[in-house]
Amino acid sequence: MDFTHLTAHELHDLLVRKETSAVEIVKAYSKRIDQVEEDIKAFTLLTRDRALEKAELVDLKLSQGEEIGPLAGIPMGLKDNMCTKGIPTTCSSEILKSFVPPYDATVTEKLAKAGTPLLGKLNMDEFAMGSSTENSAFFKTRNPWDLERVPGGSSGGAVAAVSAGEAVFALGSDTGGSIRQPAAFCGVVGLKPTYGRVSRYGLVAYASSLDQIGPVTKDVTDCALVLNAISGHDALDSTSAPVEVPDFTKYLQNDVKGMRIGVPKEYFGQGIDTKVAALIQQAIAKFTELGAVVEECSLPHTEYAMPAYYLIAPAECSSNLARYDGVRYGHRAEQAADVLSMFKQSRAEGFGSEVKRRIMLGTYALSAGYYDAYYLKALKVRTLIMRDFDKAFEKYDVLLSPTTPTPAFKFGEKGDNPLTMYLSDVCTVPINLAGIPAISIPCGLADGLPVGVQLMGKAFDEGKLLQVAYTFEQNTEHSQQRPALGVR
Amino acid sequence: MKISKEEVEHVALLARLELTEAEKDTYTEQLNTILEYAELLNKLDTTGVPPTAHPLPIKNVFRKDEVKPSLDREEVLANASDAEDGFFKVPKIV
Numbered sequence: 100m101d102f103t104h105l106t107a108h109e110l111h112d113l114l115v116r117k118e119t120s121a122v123e124i125v126k127a128y129s130k131r132i133d134q135v136e137e138d139i140k141a142f143t144l145l146t147r148d149r150a151l152e153k154a155e156l157v158d159l160k161l162s163q164g165e166e167i168g169p170l171a172g173i174p175m176g177l178k179d180n181m182c183t184k185g186i187p188t189t190c191s192s193e194i195l196k197s198f199v200p201p202y203d204a205t206v207t208e209k210l211a212k213a214g215t216p217l218l219g220k221l222n223m224d225e226f227a228m229g230s231s232t233e234n235s236a237f238f239k240t241r242n243p244w245d246l247e248r249v250p251g252g253s254s255g256g257a258v259a260a261v262s263a264g265e266a267v268f269a270l271g272s273d274t275g276g277s278i279r280q281p282a283a284f285c286g287v288v289g290l291k292p293t294y295g296r297v298s299r300y301g302l303v304a305y306a307s308s309l310d311q312i313g314p315v316t317k318d319v320t321d322c323a324l325v326l327n328a329i330s331g332h333d334a335l336d337s338t339s340a341p342v343e344v345p346d347f348t349k350y351l352q353n354d355v356k357g358m359r360i361g362v363p364k365e366y367f368g369q370g371i372d373t374k375v376a377a378l379i380q381q382a383i384a385k386f387t388e389l390g391a392v393v394e395e396c397s398l399p400h401t402e403y404a405m406p407a408y409y410l411i412a413p414a415e416c417s418s419n420l421a422r423y424d425g426v427r428y429g430h431r432a433e434q435a436a437d438v439l440s441m442f443k444q445s446r447a448e449g450f451g452s453e454v455k456r457r458i459m460l461g462t463y464a465l466s467a468g469y470y471d472a473y474y475l476k477a478l479k480v481r482t483l484i485m486r487d488f489d490k491a492f493e494k495y496d497v498l499l500s501p502t503t504p505t506p507a508f509k510f511g512e513k514g515d516n517p518l519t520m521y522l523s524d525v526c527t528v529p530i531n532l533a534g535i536p537a538i539s540i541p542c543g544l545a546d547g548l549p550v551g552v553q554l555m556g557k558a559f560d561e562g563k564l565l566q567v568a569y570t571f572e573q574n575t576e577h578s579q580q581r582p583a584l585g586v587r
Numbered sequence: 588m589k590i591s592k593e594e595v596e597h598v599a600l601l602a603r604l605e606l607t608e609a610e611k612d613t614y615t616e617q618l619n620t621i622l623e624y625a626e627l628l629n630k631l632d633t634t635g636v637p638p639t640a641h642p643l644p645i646k647n648v649f650r651k652d653e654v655k656p657s658l659d660r661e662e663v664l665a666n667a668s669d670a671e672d673g674f675f676k677v678p679k680i681v
Contacts, residue, residue, distance in 0.1 A: 338643065430668075534642025
């Protein structure tokens with residue numbers, strides 16, 4: 100039996116029926132990694148020995164007749180911006196290449212307690228800045244559906260690993276679309292939870308008012324299971340929300356009858372591929388057929404989300420990344436004569452060009468004389484964008500749009516103009532500004548490449564998103580599609 | 588031009604980034620492109636609109652001032668390029 104196509108809940112059923120063992124599952128994934136990783140290059144580091152030890156503990160529990168949780172023995176990977184005690188955490192950056200965290204991120208700890216073996220750390224755009232994983236300081240990750248194309252980003256490694264069957268699930272992080280955009284490009288399910296739903300303690304910060312950790316999974320049921328495992332208030336993250344966490348699996352109901360779905364017309368503007376638009380129309384038709392009430396609606400400030408994001412995110416990044424000074428951790432330039440030169444040279448050597456660009460932009464937007472014109476203006480526009488969503492959710496249960504304007508693009512295709520790359524996040528960025536949850540699920544193939552439909556919900560209403568996504572999945576075949584990957 | 592090469596040099600100093608001449612030219616051009624794009628925001632009248640710095644209405648989250656276990660000093664210093672006698676070490680300042 101090929102375990103590497105199976106979901107967490109399918110593997111869990113096999114485990115409790117004693118039809119396999121956790122060690123066998125880890126070995127199967129390890130073998131799959133040997134077969135495809137040379138082509139995909141999803142992992143920055145493999146931790147297979149630790150994964151096996153963890154699996155042995157789960158098997159011991161099973162042999163003693165103990166009950167195991169739904170994710171026990173289910174091998175996964177973590178984007179390499181989540182701290183893992185004693186295991187390097189690099190953010191795919193030269194500056195953190197030798198950083199070994201002395202503590203675990205809260206999500207790392209939660210998944211460890213859930214009994215999930217960690218297969219390794221996953222490649223990303225450096226410091227999560229990018230939309231193709233081409234900004235990794237180490238290597239490019241390839242899209243399992245077409246090795247000449249990007250997996251998307253910045254959680255490209257996380258998504259490619261799940262898509263290629265190298266991990267059952269993964270955790271990514273999403274600041275402007277970094278879970279949903281690659282999930283769409285690689286044909287898997289990706290959820291950005293509500294801001295504050297999942298603790299950011301131990302997530303290396305990029306833009307603190309936008310960053311959120313979320314699941315990358317093969318189906319919607321797994322998404323609910325992983326969300327259950329990682330959600331909840333955390334005293335170690337003052338921005339985590341003190342709200343109750345429901346059992347998200349309760350929302351896995353095949354029913355959208357009477358559900359009101361709004362389709363914001365601004366998300367179908369210029370730049371949207373006609374084949375993507377056609378697949379989104381098919382998804383809309385499917386929801387109508389299933390009894391939902393689907394209507395066009397408007398989020399009038401949508402066009403301002405991108406320029407606001409590209410001031411707010413770099414501003415926060417310039418502040419957050421000020422900590423990389425070569426003193427306490429990270430790369431230090433060797434020949435510096437004085438402290439100021441040491442700071443400047445360490446950062447010059449340690450950061451890649453996109454990170455430097457955003458630090459520069461953010462420093463400028465926050466500097467004396469420009470703060471009001473750029474940063475403060477962007478924060479006011481953010482309010483208007485949030486109000487658009489508030490108003491829409493007075494009328495609709497969820498909103499629906501394409502996740503990305505096009506399917507996965509080729510390596511190097513976006514060229515030297517950073518704006519061209521930024522625009523691949525045009526449908527995902529507004530959601531982070533508003534802090535609301537959104538999920539991307541597969542909705543078909545355009546010329547053999549996956550396309551994702553995005554569902555957006557009210558703050559802390561991930562349940563409804565999961566219900567709508569689950570219903571779509573149960574009534575279509577899209578989520579069962581897997582890339583026909585050559586095996587070495 | 589929104590930002591000159593001299594301003595780029597000043598911002599680089601504020602950001603503690605040593606840039607090559609080529610980088611200065613590239614960033615001058617690219618920052619101008621992005622800032623031109625940001626001009627779009629000025630089409631909107633935001634008079635009377637409050638700024639949103641953060642999506643959650645959480646303010647001043649305090650905890651009790653209690654002694655709790657902290658990170659092990661040796662483990663923390665192990666990540667530093669240079670350390671001595673339990674301290675981080677940097678090049679001479681004065």
